[in-house]
Amino acid sequence: MSTTTIEPTSKMTSKDFSSDQDVKWCPGCGDYSILKQVQTVFPDLGIPREQFVFISGIGCSSRFTYYMDTYGMHSIHGRAAAIASGVKASNPDLSVWVVSGDGDALSIGGNHFIHLMRKNFNLNYLVFNNQIYSLTKGQYSPTSEKGKVTKSSPYGSVEEPFNPSELALGAKASFVSRTLDRDPKHMQMVLKRANEFKGTSFVEVYQNCPVFNDEAFFAYSDKETKKEEAIFLEHGKPLIFGHNDEKGIMLDGITPKIVNFKEKNMSPTELWIHDEKDKTKANLISRFFDTLFEGEHFPRPFGVIYADERPVYDEEMTNQIKAVNAKKGKQSLNSILSGDKTWSIN
């Protein structure tokens, strides 16, 4: 255990957030980048180090907790969301970060995942999606594409994958975002946004596992393909992508359409302007995944897909307690012990 000295938050650097434990991910693992971005962003969040709590499940991704010099619990497979709910409900002042994998969050922890989104605790939920079970050495996961050949699917998986952002929106998530390990700046931006947002901030991080599922997200980071295959969302900005930023997305009724707006001499303002608070549109954007609209393939969205604050569980719980207490007052233990119907024997 490291010798820990108390330092004022203002002087903190990323070093203050790295624990004394050796990081044991494979060389080239995307998890390194995520760790680095978190450690880069944290000193500037204005939160004292002792207020941070990491709760993770089980998986390569979940080892994350051991590498952060904050409070943390590496728990059991799939249950991080449930444990984090208890942490946040019992101490709403803590800054709670859940770290989970695609299997941890969406397979064994699927039930907790959807209920966490619905309950909307004020915490951050990072899913390192590598579309594979890595710690158990390479089986298909609930985000692996259909036909995926793995050790447990030598003839190809016959399962349809989850689309995590669509799932989260369906489960009433109030903040849905996506970023990727190979774009540090983008990840830092999303992490900051997640932290600022009051509610359960769901951050899906595309994470490369060079050992069991290499280059699964290559298309979104490789120079050759990135501009065509990925679209980076910004609130209040038009949906534009393409090699020369020439393509835009528009809505034709309720159907998204790709237009070459430069060729058509259209102003970008005529395109679909991203509105993070518009759930209907967020639902459509989240489906830029495997849905073809009128036969057309759409680029994968990155950034904040949806963010609309609504009351958070921990605050509602605290407020209810305050309200009932104000109305009824605290009951003394003696009166609880006696109840309201007693008799005496002399």
Next chain:
Amino acid sequence: METLNNEVSQKANVIESESMVVRFSGDSGDGMQLTGMQFTDTAAMLGNDLSTFPDYPSEIRAPIGTIAGVSGFQVNFGSKEIFTPGDLYDVLVAMNAAALKVDLPRLKKGGVIIANSAGFDKKNLGLANYPPDVNPLEDGSLDNYIVHKMDITKLTKNCLTDSGLGTKEVERSKNMFVLGLLFWMFDKSMDSTIKFITEKFAKKPDIANANIKTLNAGWDYGDNTEIFNTRFKVKAAKLPTGIYRNITGNHATAIGLIAAAEKSGLPLFLGSYPITPATDILHELSKYKANGVKTFQAEDEIAGICSAIGASYTGNLAITTTSGPGMALKTEAIGLATILEIPLVIVNVQRGGPSTGLPTKTEQADLLMAMYGRHGESSIPVIAAASPSDCFNADYEACRIAVEHMTPVILLTDGYIANGSEPWRFPTEDKLKPITVKFLDKPNGAEGVLLPYKRDEKLVRPWIKPGTAGLEHRIGGLEKQDETGNVSYDALNHEKMVHLRAAKIEKIADYIPLAKADTGKDKAKLLVLGWGSTYGAIKTAVRECIAEGGDVAHVHLHNINPFPKNLGEVLKAYDKILIPEMNSGQLLQLIRAKYLVPAIGLSKVQGLPFTTTELKAKIVELLK
């Protein structure tokens, strides 16, 4: 003592009795549980000792009139000490044919039957599977009993003709008629029930008035009709002086948690998922928002315990409550709490199993699961409650051990004592044992190094709250290195940690009461060794046997892991040991294995508690 405000009727004979057992039986929709509870509250407040046994089906409303839909409430009240709801009843209220069919076998010969004849029409008789044209109220088959049959449905209707209430509401009031009649029969004041009705229906005065009117009509019916020529009088019991309340086991469990939270100064957090017969603890605790109690109804039992683990981690007194099937779901998380070495109380209100089993019936079959139901070497304390009010003590003790010894603790109660009730001479705040909690606030190792798994003389590690500056550290389910708590795969370290965790639990034996005879002498021919809810039945049986000259004693185990330190010695003082259990012999295995004594088991796995008669028969046989 309150005095009865109704003079004993001149017309009827009054029979004095030391104790009486009444069974209210009817359709699930007939309100028998409420009727029984009201009768019980009154008896308790008038000074009787008592014990109750609600016995209801798992279907909320099985088809009306069927055997499956019969709901019963049994109360044994007396002027002497009462420890069980009674084997056989003196009075049976049968609201329909099915109720009579189900409950007649346990009515004493010569006992009283109060039957609602409206529930014995052709349709009801058919639903209760009586052969065509057979009506037990008419055919002389009940000649050995005192039968009072009356059309309670019609009598209620007649008394409420002008009430302006609909047929349904009128129909629903008929249990009040029964209650009024029984209050007359047992010469008990109706004041408490009238107060209850007035409060319950404060916003619906029509209904309150109708219920009170019907209650009075029941009383008057007893007083005015010639058919009732006998009344019973059960005097107040000579209980130890003090102030009493009536309490069910689940209610006592809930209060025990609140008391432990107050005494330890910790916030209380309950993470739970509804399941019979444990749900009432969640219901009860949810009422105490004004006291800051946090109840979290999780999405399943796993989330229930995991949220509690999260709350314990932040420094709350954290609880999860459940029953058998939910317990099965929690096992992995209990293992996590065991290796994290954080306090947690897991309440298992046992019911009949395996699987969904008998949801509303009682059993003690989760003992070995509590002891061993986790993977890996993972010993944790197990405590069992002996009676409804003892749920308070056991639960308080579970909390104390959990926080003072930094460990998950399993508390076993069961459906029988969870729903059953008894008078309780409740403690006042100042009489409760202190619970000492200390959070680490600065590094505990040399040179300012934090050692989260450094142990004190009890082998207990410090509790450290997130938010404490300078003590940031990580814990987890991977094996911990001794003292530092860092992940360690070292073979010998693992063995050491397994031994340390086990030794920590064994050491708790230094901080719990020794075993001693509850009834009878420290040395005798036969020892009846019990645990959990069999307490009342064993105590009654052993007392009666001793009164009849039997050389027998009763020791009851409250702590099952670890056992009291002197248990081995205690056992040696008896020639024979009998262990009655509502399972196939689970404590029996533990005792035989640990103490190498030839204990004899008595097993009952019928979803029902032991009767005193059953236990006495076995004791007498072994004393021969």
